[in-house]
Every structure is written in structure tokens, then in C-alpha cells.
Amino acid sequence: MASESLADALARAGSPVRLMRDLASPPSTFPVRPEFTNWRTEQRAWVQTCALLDQSHHMTDLFIEGPDALRLLSGLAVNTFAGFGVGRAKQFVAVDPEGHLIGDAILFHLEEELFDLVGHPMVLDWVTFHVERGDHEVTVERDDNSAVRASGPPRLYRYELQGPTAAALIEQVTGAPLPEVRFFHMTEFPIAGRRVRGLRHGMAGQPGFELFGPWEDGEAVLEALLTAGADHGLVRVGAKAYSTANLESGWVPAPMTALFSDHPLMQEYRAWLPVSKVGSIGGSHHSADIRDHYLTPFDVGYGKNVRFDHEFIGREALERLAEAPPRTKVTLVWNADDVAAAIGSLFRPGPGAKYIEMPKARYATHHEDQVLVDGRQVGISLDCGYLANERAMVSLATLENEFAAPGTEVTVVWGEDPVSAKPAVEQHVQVRIRATVAPVPFVDFAREGYRAR
Structure with a gap:
């Protein structure tokens, strides 16, 4: 009706x-997990180290x-x-x-x-x-968004990386120096053998990138970010803090x-x-x-x-x-x-x-x-x-x-x-x-x- x-x-x-x-x-x-640790710690991450926010669903x-x-x-x-x-x-x-x-x-x-x-x-x-x-x-x-989509996954995954250590994390996961990218311009990164688009972005006054690509590549890219992030204080951020x-x-x-x-x-x-x-x-x-x-x-x-x-x-x-x-x-x-x-x-x-x-x-x-x-x-x-x-x-x-x-x-x-x-x-x-x-x-x-x- x-x-x-x-x-x-x-x-x-x-x-x-x-x-x-x-x-x-x-x-x-x-429509993502409310907290991975607690929202106070997750808010702190984009100021002190690096926050990873999953924007794929909302x-x-x-x-x-x-x-x-x-x-x-x-x-x-x-x-x-x-x-x-x-x-x-x-x-x-x-x-x-x-x-x-x-x-x-x-x-x-x-x-x-x-x-x-x-x-x-x-x-x-x-x-x-x-x-x-x-x-x-x-x-x-x-x-x-995933709260109202009739069926199936999103067309794209979208991950936000923000905080003082975000640049170093991206350099580690891509194996290359961070390219010079102006604010709100896009570049491309190779991550986990996938072609990843990155928008130079900023959230809450901190440097970072919005990374996106085909949904089927999302799990491999996420796993690579989490693995490299262990060396850079990466904290996953849930819906409450985000x-x-x-x-x-x-x-x-x-x-x-x-x-x-x-x-x-x-x-x-x-x-x-x-x-x-x-x-x-x-x-x-x-x-x-x-x-x-x-x-x-x-x-x-x-x-x-x-x-x-x-x-x-x-x-x-x-x-x-x-x-x-x-x-x-x-x-x-x-x-x-x-x-x-x-x-x-x-x-x-x-x-x-x-x-x-x-x-x-x-x-x-x-x-x-x-x-x-x-x-x-x-x-x-x-x-x-x-x-x-x-x-x-x-x-x-x-x-x-x-x-x-x-x-x-x-x-x-x-x-x-x-x-x-x-x-x-x-x-x-x-x-x-x-x-x-x-x-x-x-x-x-x-x-x-x-x-x-």
C-alpha cells in the first residue's frame, strides 16, 4: 500500500x-553497534590516537x-x-x-x-x-541506509579514519608515504590488494580520511585497517560516540x-x-x-x-x-x-x-x-x-x-x-x-x- x-x-x-x-x-x-568499548573512551580516540567509524549503514x-x-x-x-x-x-x-x-x-x-x-x-x-x-x-x-533498505547489503562500504595517528596508520597499511591531498579532494589507496578511494576529510577538528569502495571488498579492507591499527592505538567507534x-x-x-x-x-x-x-x-x-x-x-x-x-x-x-x-x-x-x-x-x-x-x-x-x-x-x-x-x-x-x-x-x-x-x-x-x-x-x-x- x-x-x-x-x-x-x-x-x-x-x-x-x-x-x-x-x-x-x-x-x-x-544502525551499527552502539559501543565497541564505551562511548567515553571512543570519543577520546579521535583526539588522542585514531578512531575508526563504520559509515556503511546509516x-x-x-x-x-x-x-x-x-x-x-x-x-x-x-x-x-x-x-x-x-x-x-x-x-x-x-x-x-x-x-x-x-x-x-x-x-x-x-x-x-x-x-x-x-x-x-x-x-x-x-x-x-x-x-x-x-x-x-x-x-x-x-x-x-541499512535501517530501511528492503534487502541486501549496501552498495559501498564506507570507513572513517580520524585522529592524530590516522596518517601514520594509512602509511603502514598502504606501504607508501601519504600522498598530498587537499581537503575534500579524493585519492586512491591500495589496501589488502583492493583499490580504495579516499576522501581527505576532517571530523571534530582532527585529520583523517573517508575510505570507500565496493561492499564485497569491505571485510578485507576492514581487517587490514584493524591489524595495522593495533600499532597506532586504533579504537573502533560505535553509534553512540559517532x-x-x-x-x-x-x-x-x-x-x-x-x-x-x-x-x-x-x-x-x-x-x-x-x-x-x-x-x-x-x-x-x-x-x-x-x-x-x-x-x-x-x-x-x-x-x-x-x-x-x-x-x-x-x-x-x-x-x-x-x-x-x-x-x-x-x-x-x-x-x-x-x-x-x-x-x-x-x-x-x-x-x-x-x-x-x-x-x-x-x-x-x-x-x-x-x-x-x-x-x-x-x-x-x-x-x-x-x-x-x-x-x-x-x-x-x-x-x-x-x-x-x-x-x-x-x-x-x-x-x-x-x-x-x-x-x-x-x-x-x-x-x-x-x-x-x-x-x-x-x-x-x-x-x-x-x-x-
């Missing part, structure tokens, strides 16, 4: 906010091939495609006609007419919609998707998109107007990606917004005593505070909490979690520019009122947690200043 469309679900619910706050869609999950790949592939992608992305040749990758950012975020993913240029768009499904669905409605001479092949890496580097993994504009294109998209592919909203930021939940590329730090050297959906809106973006992405360091008090409320007669899960505390696909100064909302707190390396609870947030300076004191409202019907939400009361503004990425600031205090 076909899934109900978003348009039909919206007509039934009567309001985008009402629909999305009660959707059962959970936070993005990582990402979705959309392979786009054909003579019009580049034209299609350029018309949907805020990014420039000048000089984007084979062997390069970029963060692909898409917006709606009003300049609000649809989503982002990593775009790999694998061959002259072949691209792989890798990430959360939001932006991949948007690209697929335009393939089906447009006149582009392209074909697409989708490989869903889910927090973005908090150090500053990437917002699931910003709210702008789906509900009255623009004819968006009406057509809602009729095409199954509601089963739409994420839930959770958190204390609760406006009756869905537009108050939307974000722009400037809100989440993608202003540097926006280039007006080509035509793309949403260009006019972003040209106006680029003149004076009103908000800035920051890190919020939550007050330890207030967090401890919220957790402690679980041990007193209830209801207490909303349960704070560790190490990742979000409880919806799109997490949005109010950020207050003197009782007035000045921004939205987004992804949140605990960093064992810094012994700090932090969140990524977007704040009005006036309040975005490091050291500014703000308050995060934790919990929902009214409490939504999402399965992950129990009866609770809202609590206010003091927080201090810090830079993005937090990892650099933390190494130099936070822990020193």
Missing part, C-alpha cells in the same frame, strides 16, 4: 506544526548519472560548481524558493557524468523529485526542512513526497507558524557556501538575505549545575525534567529549543549532547547577531509544553538551563580555553 502523501497528511492534520510535532519519526539512527546514497547530471545539481544547490571536477567532493546545500533550507549532503564527483550524493534523505528526496519532474537526461539509483562528533566540529546534522511554502513548486512537492519521509519537530521552540521553525544557510554556518555565480532555486531570496543575515551559528555550553539538577529530578517525585539521554540528547528528527535572554527568545538551540573530552554538555544554536559573541550568557528551555505525542516524549515539565555562548567549532576553543578554566 502506497504511503500517504505529505499533502494528504497536512490536509488531515490541518496545520504543519500540529502534524510534525506529533509525528512518530525518531532522531536519525545509526547514510543514504543517491547515484546520479548522465550528461545533464551537473546541470541538474547546479540548479538545485547554493554552491558554486566552478572547478568541481572528478575526484572532488563538496557539501551540497539546497533551499526552497524562499531561501529556507531543504537540507544538505556530501556530493562526490566520481566520474565525468557520475555523482554520489550521500547523507540524510531530506535533500536526496528533493533531488529525486526534480529528476522525475524535469527534462534532465539523467538516471538515479538510490541505496537507502553521533556526537558533529558537536565538536559544528555541523548541524538535521536542520528543519522547509516543506510548507505556498509556492506552486512546494505544493507539487508535498503531493509527491510520502509523509513517511518527513521528520518530526521536537523541543521547546513551539510556534504556531511553521515559518518560525525554518532555517536559512546563513543560520547554520553555510553562508560561505552560497555563491551567486549560477542560477538555482532560491537565489533571489538568498541575495536579499545575504545583505544582512540576522543570525549566527554558535556553540552553547550548558551550565553543569543546571544539567545535573535536571537529571536529578528523575530521582524525586515527578514529573521531572525531560529525560536527558547521553551522549546525544535530541528526541526528534529536527530538535529545536528556545534560547532566551531576559525572558525574550533570541534564537534556537539545535543538536545537543555530552562531550566527554571536554566534560561538557553542549548544543549547536543559531542566535541573533547581538547575542552571538562568545561569553554571552543565555538560557535554554529544555522540554516541551504542551507535551507532544511523539513516542520518545514522556510526561515532564520544562526546565531552564543556563548556557554560555562559545565559538564554532567548539573543539578549537575548548582545547585553548574551555578546559583551561
